[in-house]
Amino acid sequence: MNLKEALIPRLSTKEKPFAPKxxxxFGNIALIEIxxxxxxxxxxxxxxxIKLHPRFETVCSIESNHEGKYRVQKVKVIAGKKQKVAFYKESxxxxxxxxxxxxxxxRLSGERLRISNLIKEGEVVGAWFSGVAPYPIVFAKHSKMKKAIAIELNPVAHKYAKKNVELNKSNKGCGKGEERIVLIKGDVKKQSKKFKNYFDRIAMPLPHTGYQFLKEAFYSIKKGGVVHFYExxxxxxxGVVEKQIMDEAKKSKKKIKIIYKAKVRDFSPTKEQVVFDILVQ
Ligand SMILES: C[S@@+](CC[C@H](N)C(=O)[O-])C[C@H]1O[C@@H](n2cnc3c(N)ncnc32)[C@H](O)[C@@H]1O
Structure with a gap:
């Protein structure tokens, strides 16, 4: 039985069509839009x-869209244990x-694994806009990269990124010997200046405003490197985004080729999140 089927007998005739499915x-916490x-x-x-899926200790409702420069969504505990820190496993x-x-x-777990499978031995990877560090940690586990440099502005996300790298250290080396994940708290605009022609690959998961950082990506990527750009x-x-990418490359005097483009996930009934893999020649 799914959630909608379980709810229907408990709702009025007017409410029934709105029962969420x-x-x-997020592991021990379920997040739902009501x-x-x-x-x-x-x-x-x-x-x-919780009755249907007792593995959830807590259910939170979504109380806003992703807002502000940290792209944070307000949530509220609506059932179960009063906690908001989830313990989540992926790959x-x-x-x-x-x-x-x-x-x-x-919903971006498939993307993290897809990129991990593309990373070649010894690569230096830029994990920009890194949040609590899911991209670099999955890369460390599932690729033979040399290291990832993760850059994140939100101090709370940076604090949890440190915790998460620690948590996964014994898990095929986020650390072990030379550090394989370097976490930087800061603005990609400023931090990227330190990394001219430095990265073999950059993941930039910042839809809506990521195009404002394409100039920095073209500055920091090596010749022959790949930028994973989300929108x-x-x-x-x-087409619109492809043109935007081409225009930015031209301004940066870079010859590029879009070698892959695909839908990553649905965003709304009319919109979708997509990825472009950009080879810088
Ligand atoms: C869409 S989220 C992606 C987070 C993470 N990579 C993930 O997939 O869970 C974008 C992240 O970029 C961060 N961010 C926004 N502007 C930034 C900037 N100028 N420099 C560094 N990080 C930034 C936000 O705080 C947010 O954590």
Whole structure:
């Protein structure tokens, strides 16, 4: 039985069509979007979800969009234990995630693994906009990279990134000998200046405003390197972003080729998150 089916008998005829079916799992915490028509039934939705999936100690509701420069979404505990720090596992790595204080999406796990599989032995990787460090930690576990330099502005995300690197240290070396993950708290605009022609690969998961940092990516990437660039587009409409990338490359006097483009996840009924892999020649 799914959540919608479990809720329907407990809702009025007017409420039934709004019963939610899907939610995101953050390990011990479930995060769910509840339509405004059910705003008085949040507790019922949360408790029903815990009954269906007892692995969840807590259910939180989404209370805002991702906002501000840290791309943070407000959340509220609606059922179970009063806690907001999730303990989440992905691709044999573990993470503490303070919901409501940092950006994190389990729906990007496939992307993290896809890039890990592309990383060649000895590569130096830029994990820009790194949040609580899911990209560099999955890269460390699943590739033979030399090291990743992770840059993040949000001090809370940086604090948890440190905790998460520590948590995964014994897990095929985020550390061990030479540090394989270097965490920098700072602004990519400023920090990237230290890394001219430095990276073999840069992941830049900052949809909406990431294009403002393409200049920095073209400055920091080596010849022959690849930039993984993310954006939100109207479904299927890759063209606008492709032009934006080409224009930025021209300004930076770089010859580039888009070697891969694909949908990463749905963003809304009309929009999707996509990735472009840009080879800098
Ligand atoms: C969409 S989130 C991605 C976080 C993480 N990579 C993940 O997938 O869970 C973008 C992140 O970039 C950070 N950020 C925004 N502007 C930044 C800047 N100028 N320099 C460094 N980090 C920045 C935000 O605080 C946020 O954590």
């Amino acid at each position: 899907s939610f995101d799992s 339509p405004k028509e059910l705003s008085k039934k949040k507790k019922l939705v949360g408790e029903t979800l 044999a790595c573990s993470f503490f995630v303070p919901l409501g204080e940092v950006f994190f999406s389990p 939100i587009i109207h479904k299927g409409d890759f």
